[in-house]
Amino acid sequence: MKVFVYSYREFDEAEWFTHFSKEYGIELGTSPDAPTLENASLAKGYEYISIITTKVDAMLVQRFHDLGVRMISTRTVGYDHIDLDKARELGMQVGNATYSPNCVADYTLMLMLMSLRKMKRIMQRAELNDFSLQGIQGRELPNLTVGVVGTGRIGRSVIRNLTGFGCRILAYDLYENEEAKACATYVNLDTLYAQSDLITLHMPLTNDNFHMINESSISQMKDQVVLINTARGGLIDTKALIENIESGKIGAAGLDVIENEFGMYYFDRKSDILDKRDLYILRGFPNVIVTPHMAFYTDQAISDMVKHSLESCLLVDQGKPNPWNVL
Template identity: 60%
Template structure:
């Protein structure tokens, strides 16, 4: 079988070579992203592999015209793909899974960094300000951590946090028995009201859009910390900024943000940042911003490449495909 791979990154090369041989597949790799102009490159291929480039209805239609039958995104999230249009045209779509420890470990790091005010400490230290003013942190064992979403990543976060002896409460539409050994499931409203730290691990579905907003923030404890390593659209950025400026939220650690497409994974140091909210948040001493890198480990990249290939193989051979949406 043949797979056309878009947005191939140099850090993926060794894994594409490894799994190309292991699974005996033909692949063409390009650094180019999938666009109307580059769509023709995939002519003659049933399967394409992409990352986070938006695949809108127009591009879906173009891929359909040249015979593409399956789109595999090397990501867990798939909100960058017009899945509805793909289904209308008979194109199947799949995502991938990868090591949940990548994001889970990063999340715990972010929780520790924001509750211990590490950004302010590092900024002060860089100018040789070694005073203690404004950098007193909090200890996790004294806090209640609310975990929104207990899928593979949220579940792993909870297991990691148990070692810090903090009180853990969780919310998910589908409760997992395994989680109940470590955390107490509560209603979302109860989690919002009772958590000192809220970490989000929900999918970027329409029903979760702006799950953190002015209304939910108003119910939170004063001095709450917000962590988001899931999807930017889960938080209303304007409302977050307002709450940070009013002191309602004591700090935030964000690996994702609304309207990050076209910004993250690019070198923009000499350009005006085309996202005012991101620019504002970056200026706050109590807000940690990272460029959607929580997933980025050697194991995760290997898993993303391998599972995208396996998903394409399963589709082509008509076998059960755990990643097909």
Template identity: 55%
Template sequence: MNILAYSCREDEIEYFKKFSEKYQVEMKLCEDEPKIENAELAEGCDCISIITSRINQELIEKFHQIGVKFISTRTIGYDHIDIKSAKRYRIGVGNVGYSPASVAEYTVMLILMVLRKMKGIMERSNVQDYSLKGIQGKELHNLTVGIIGTGRIGQRVIKCLSGFACKLLAHDLHPQENIKESARYVSLNELFQESDIITMHVPATKENFHLINKESLSIMKDGVYIINTARGSLINTKELIAALENKKISGAALDVIEGEADLYYNDLKCQVLSNRELAILKSYPNVIITPHTAFYTDQAVSDMVENSILSCISYLKENS
């Protein structure tokens, strides 16, 4: 079996070597993202492994022409792949799971940072301003946290937060019995109305598009905090900015944002950002922005590479 890994980062190389030897597959590594110009590199490969690059109809058609049978994305989300075109050309698509602790622990870190106004504290400390005005924070045990989505990551967030003695509300279309002792399942509207902090752990589907919008914000508590380590499309960014400016939202911590695809993981020093909303949000003292790095731990990277290889093996076995 031959697999080509696109967008291979330096930190992934050791894992591709380790797991290709373990599972006896031939790996080709390419540091560039998949494009029409380099699609021919996949000729002779049964599968390709990608990260978050957009895979449109033109690329899928090209991969079909050169014999690619399966596309594995080394991510949980797969909204960057044109699934309809993949079905049309009979190319399988698979995503991967990885250590839920990576995103869950990062989420808790962002919650604490935004509550304790850490952005302002750190910026002041950098210029030796050690005054206290404007940086008084809140204690988590006094607050109610609403968790939207109780899959593997959402469940781990709940487990982590249960040690802080805060009230936990949860919403999911498929409630999990094992977390009902720690969190109370409620309707989405009740979660919006009762939560001091809202954190999202659901996929980017049509149903979840702009889950946070003008209407949902209007029923939230004044001074709510919004945390997003899932997908940028869950939030209507323009309406989030409006709510920050009118002080409906006390703070936000965003590891993902709409329109991030051509920005994150690139060195853009000395450049004007093409995403105006990102530039605006970065300027706010009560908004923490990180570049889609919640997943980025040694364990998660290892899991992503191994599970991507395993998904290729599994698909070819089932469809041989």
């Protein structure tokens, strides 16, 4: 069995690809570059490819199909970067990869605390030896109601982390979970929006929830609400977010993801002029923290992502049930 790996990183993934490919008897081909129409031919002779969060549009899906690729395995939980409609039309399989939920859950809690304690401004001032107090008074989690939207593995881990702070926890999900019920109260979205001081998002991006945080939903929220997003950028309407930060409706935001981030993150772009005006606006606010899609990035997660991506391909090759199959 052969798997071609795009966006192959020597400094953190290589040891795990070497380890697991030997364990499973998989022959690897690798490229440090993201998949494109120009380099798709590298995958000729490989029925399986492994990618990360780079755009694989309909034309690229078609190209891989024409080269004999049977399956696209993304080393990420999210798979909205792959044109599933085209893959379905061509009969290609698509799989994702799960990893330890603690990495994103821990990072989420960090963004919550940094946002509530105005840490961005504190750190900026400290660099200039400005140790004044005005404008940096924070809030305490035990006094707040936190709304967790999405109670999958990551959402439930966030809820478990929050229980140690003594805050009231509300939850929303289309499918309620008994584990989450032990620590949080399920409510409908309208109630969660209306009663939460802080709202954190933990679900995949779909056509149904695209821009679920928009002008209408924000208008239902408390004044000075704090928004945290470590899931997918498209869950939030960026225009509405910016307008409500400017108006003061939104008190703070911690964003590890933004809309239209494909092709930007995980590259050195410091000398480039980026066509990302919204990113520059968001980073300019003193009460907004923007990080470059790093919540997943731990040693355990990288090992899990590589292992599960290869296992997913192997299970398909063996005709066995594949828990990571999304198409």
